[in-house]
Amino acid sequence: MGAVVGTLTMQTKQRRPSRDKTDDELEMTMVCHRPEGLDQLEAQTNFSKQELQILYRGFKNECPSGVVNEETFKHIYAQFFPHGDASMYAHYLFNAFDTTNNGSIKFKDFVMGLSILLRGTLREKLEWTFHLYDINRDGYINREEMTEIVRAIYDMMGKYTYPALKGDVPQQHVDAFFQKMDKNKDGVVTLEEFVIACQEDETMMRSMQLFENVM
Amino acid sequence: MAAGVATWLPFARAAAVGWLPLAKKTMPKPPVDNTSRSDEILYVNVSGVRFQTWKNTLDRYPDTLLGSSEKEFFYNEDTQEYFFDRDPEMFRHILNFYRTGKLHYPRHECIQAFDEELAFYGIVPEIIGDCCMEEYRDRKKENQERLAEDTEANEASDAPLPPHSTSRERLWRAFENPHTSTMALVFYYVTGFFIAVSVIANVVETVPCRPPKGSVKDLPCGEKYQLAFFCMDTACVLIFTFEYLMRLFAAPSRCKFMRSVMSVIDVVAIMPYYIGLVMPENEDVSGAFVTLRVFRVFRIFKFSRHSQGLRILGYTLKSCASELGFLLFSLTMAIIIFATVMFYAEKGTKGSTFTSIPASFWYTIVTMTTLGLVKLDSVLQKHWSQVYHQNFIRLKVRLARIRMAKKGTTNAFLQYKEDRDRDSDSTALCVKNRSAFEHQHHHLLHCLEKTTNHEFTDEMNYSELCMTESVGFRTSRSTSLSSQQGAQNNSTGCCPRRARRRAAMRLANSTVSVSRGSVQELDTLHIKTTSIPPQTRSSLNAQADDLKLNCGEQDFTAAIISIPTPPANTPDESLPPSPAPIPGILRNTRATAYTHDTVKISSL
Numbered sequence: 001m002g003a004v005v006g007t008l009t010m011q012t013k014q015r016r017p018s019r020d021k022t023d024d025e026l027e028m029t030m031v032c033h034r035p036e037g038l039d040q041l042e043a044q045t046n047f048s049k050q051e052l053q054i055l056y057r058g059f060k061n062e063c064p065s066g067v068v069n070e071e072t073f074k075h076i077y078a079q080f081f082p083h084g085d086a087s088m089y090a091h092y093l094f095n096a097f098d099t100t101n102n103g104s105i106k107f108k109d110f111v112m113g114l115s116i117l118l119r120g121t122l123r124e125k126l127e128w129t130f131h132l133y134d135i136n137r138d139g140y141i142n143r144e145e146m147t148e149i150v151r152a153i154y155d156m157m158g159k160y161t162y163p164a165l166k167g168d169v170p171q172q173h174v175d176a177f178f179q180k181m182d183k184n185k186d187g188v189v190t191l192e193e194f195v196i197a198c199q200e201d202e203t204m205m206r207s208m209q210l211f212e213n214v215m
Numbered sequence: 216m217a218a219g220v221a222t223w224l225p226f227a228r229a230a231a232v233g234w235l236p237l238a239k240k241t242m243p244k245p246p247v248d249n250t251s252r253s254d255e256i257l258y259v260n261v262s263g264v265r266f267q268t269w270k271n272t273l274d275r276y277p278d279t280l281l282g283s284s285e286k287e288f289f290y291n292e293d294t295q296e297y298f299f300d301r302d303p304e305m306f307r308h309i310l311n312f313y314r315t316g317k318l319h320y321p322r323h324e325c326i327q328a329f330d331e332e333l334a335f336y337g338i339v340p341e342i343i344g345d346c347c348m349e350e351y352r353d354r355k356k357e358n359q360e361r362l363a364e365d366t367e368a369n370e371a372s373d374a375p376l377p378p379h380s381t382s383r384e385r386l387w388r389a390f391e392n393p394h395t396s397t398m399a400l401v402f403y404y405v406t407g408f409f410i411a412v413s414v415i416a417n418v419v420e421t422v423p424c425r426p427p428k429g430s431v432k433d434l435p436c437g438e439k440y441q442l443a444f445f446c447m448d449t450a451c452v453l454i455f456t457f458e459y460l461m462r463l464f465a466a467p468s469r470c471k472f473m474r475s476v477m478s479v480i481d482v483v484a485i486m487p488y489y490i491g492l493v494m495p496e497n498e499d500v501s502g503a504f505v506t507l508r509v510f511r512v513f514r515i516f517k518f519s520r521h522s523q524g525l526r527i528l529g530y531t532l533k534s535c536a537s538e539l540g541f542l543l544f545s546l547t548m549a550i551i552i553f554a555t556v557m558f559y560a561e562k563g564t565k566g567s568t569f570t571s572i573p574a575s576f577w578y579t580i581v582t583m584t585t586l587g588l589v590k591l592d593s594v595l596q597k598h599w600s601q602v603y604h605q606n607f608i609r610l611k612v613r614l615a616r617i618r619m620a621k622k623g624t625t626n627a628f629l630q631y632k633e634d635r636d637r638d639s640d641s642t643a644l645c646v647k648n649r650s651a652f653e654h655q656h657h658h659l660l661h662c663l664e665k666t667t668n669h670e671f672t673d674e675m676n677y678s679e680l681c682m683t684e685s686v687g688f689r690t691s692r693s694t695s696l697s698s699q700q701g702a703q704n705n706s707t708g709c710c711p712r713r714a715r716r717r718a719a720m721r722l723a724n725s726t727v728s729v730s731r732g733s734v735q736e737l738d739t740l741h742i743k744t745t746s747i748p749p750q751t752r753s754s755l756n757a758q759a760d761d762l763k764l765n766c767g768e769q770d771f772t773a774a775i776i777s778i779p780t781p782p783a784n785t786p787d788e789s790l791p792p793s794p795a796p797i798p799g800i801l802r803n804t805r806a807t808a809y810t811h812d813t814v815k816i817s818s819l
Contacts, residue, residue, distance in 0.1 A: 054271070059222065080227050114225070117229035117230065153237065157667055159677070161669040194236075204235050204238070207241050
């Protein structure tokens with residue numbers, strides 16, 4: 001009898017946390033998240049006050065609650081790539097921006113990320129890219145992680161491409177990448193190897209230069 | 216594309232840095248962004264009410280009046296504002312669309328006025344938010360039906376006859392509009408009278424009359440005065456048959472007339488009599504014959520020619536036919552369930568009247584109709600349309616919108632690629648007409664292509680290319696096309712394979728756009744217009760305004776016109792002129808037809 005009551009109470013206890021979680025989620029979405037002051041953000045990023053204002057106005061318009069969660073992010077990113085499926089890559093991108101790892105991007109995360117990408121030094125950009133590829137944040141990029149990323153990118157192309165995607169094109173791409181990046185052929189790419197290999201890559205440096213003026 | 220997406224574009228482009236280590240080729244140059252980064256406030260004066268908004272807000276939708284350079288036509292230098300002589304109340308909703316990305320339909324406004332405002336500002340009604348879409352669609356449908364009825368009524372009214380009409384046409388007019396001539400009116404009343412007589416006779420037939428001498432049982436009058444009733448019935452049927460044959464003779468389209476509801480009713484009303492004539496006096500068969508006489512009651516429906524109200528009732532039933540049908544279906548289901556339950560519940564009992572499930576149908580029907588249906592009806596009414604619309608219509612609308620938006624962006628990018636491939640001269644003007652947003656977006660997609668070393672195509676081209684690759688390259692097609700393209704197509708460069716692919720792509724694109732245009736409805740055509748193939752411009756030595764029209768967004772009339780014009784068989788410029796309001800658009804039409812025609816010839 002006591003055992004029955006015990007199991008019953010245990011079940012209700014298990015159920016309650018989930019209900020609490022949904023309540024918490026509701027609270028989180030109700031609560032508005034405000035960024036730090038304009039001055040602080042200006043100090044922390046490489047944007048001017050005007051630029052921050054414009055960025056925030058757009059951000060706030062899209063996310064009145066002040067945070068972007070992963071679903072919304074995926075949805076937004078998918079709109080830029082109507083041909084294919086951008087959800088996996090958006091997921092990795094989201095994690096790269098969500099530096100605090102709490103499942104949502106606030107304006108501060110958004111603007112810091114943008115600051116690195118658009119106005120950061122070469123080293124900062126390469127570090128950012130390394131963190132994007134390093135899915136499990138262990139400081140190394142191994143073949144599986146790279147394959148995931150490359151597959152996600154190819155998914156964005158969609159089905160109808162020229163030339164048609166035959167064979168294991170992503171895998172070949174990963175092999176080529178490792179060929180280039182993995183200097184000591186130990187199967188993983190460290191940050192240093194990555195930075196050095198990128199700096200040696202002429203094509204990439206030229207492309208980086210072009211991206212200076214994106215904003 | 217949705218409004219807010221424009222906000223995220225710089226972010227997506229910045230994130231493209233993440234692709235750089237993987238790219239095998241250099242990225243393309245980003246489009247030059249000449250606009251100043253600082254935002255300015257614009258003043259918009261609509262009939263005296265001053266609105267202010269950021270310029271960026273309006274730029275979110277570059278293919279509307281306020282988002283494009285078209286608003287410069289309304290700029291007032293003296294007051295430094297944009298002046299529109301339109302309804303300020305409606306403008307509020309339009310401006311909110313720019314601000315929030317959602318267009319709402321104000322329920323108290325007239326649907327036509329709203330549509331006109333939308334058309335003026337260049338906004339497609341399809342983007343009305345889900346919250347207001349049903350209301351909008353319902354009212355639009357209502358309005359259209361009313362308009363259709365009005366035009367029908369106007370056409371059917373007492374317009375004078377064309378001077379040289381045949382007797383057949385005059386007869387038909389007399390039938391349709393009895394008020395036009397005295398004869399027609401007389402005929403109208405006579406038939407009405409006989410319908411009434413026939414119906415009353417049917418009813419009176421069954422009333423029990425006093426039995427004739429020598430018999431005890433009451434007889435129905437029909438059997439007592441059998442001859443009299445038979446004569447009356449014959450007379451009525453003769454009149455009806457005569458009327459039907461006259462109508463059939465006079466009808467402009469006999470097949471259509473025979474299929475119409477009224478003629479079916481006429482036929483059903485007189486058939487039993489004729490079947491009765493030919494039927495032998497066999498006992499078994501006459502039972503079935505008696506059932507047929509039930510159809511004589513359909514004569515009462517002939518009154519609907521005489522009564523406007525009955526016709527309106529018919530239209531009402533027709534318009535909610537699907538819902539009524541579903542109601543009936545669910546009713547049948549309920550009846551079956553309850554009848555089965557009753558049958559099995561009472562099965563063991565002696566003397567039960569529920570001898571079989573069909574027998575318990577009757578009980579269930581009676582009970583449901585007397586007690587349950589009223590309640591059921593009121594409950595259903597409340598929730599029916601809500602749930603129905605929610606589940607079916609909203610979903611369909613949303614799916615259709617997503618599909619359209621996807622196709623729109625896909626087509627825009629593919630066209631951008633085609634333009635890119637060709638001479639910079641001819642594309643320069645076109646390039647300017649695209650918004651900065653589109654440029655940047657296309658640049659982003661181009662970066663992705665360079666990263667993966669594959670290019671985007673659409674479905675048609677993909678299957679085309681799969682075929683060409685497997686079968687082998689058909690040189691004839693590409694050479695004929697490239698010769699017609701003229702000297703402008705020397706941007707093919709060193710890669711003949713690429714030229715062939717592009718030629719194949721253009722072929723597919725043109726057939727796609729024309730065939731798709733003919734299949735789709737008016738609404739979606741607006742989005743599809745960007746897929747009108749650009750190579751038509753070069754082949755016609757088109758001028759600047761043509762280019763603008765081709766790239767423009769508002770040339771949906773061109774797409775509409777291009778459908779009915781059949782492609783002529785001569786590939787020169789003197790195609791049969793189609794009724795186009797603007798000469799620029801006419802040239803556009805010719806262009807489309809020309810391309811289609813080109814395809815035909817070269818594929819031989």
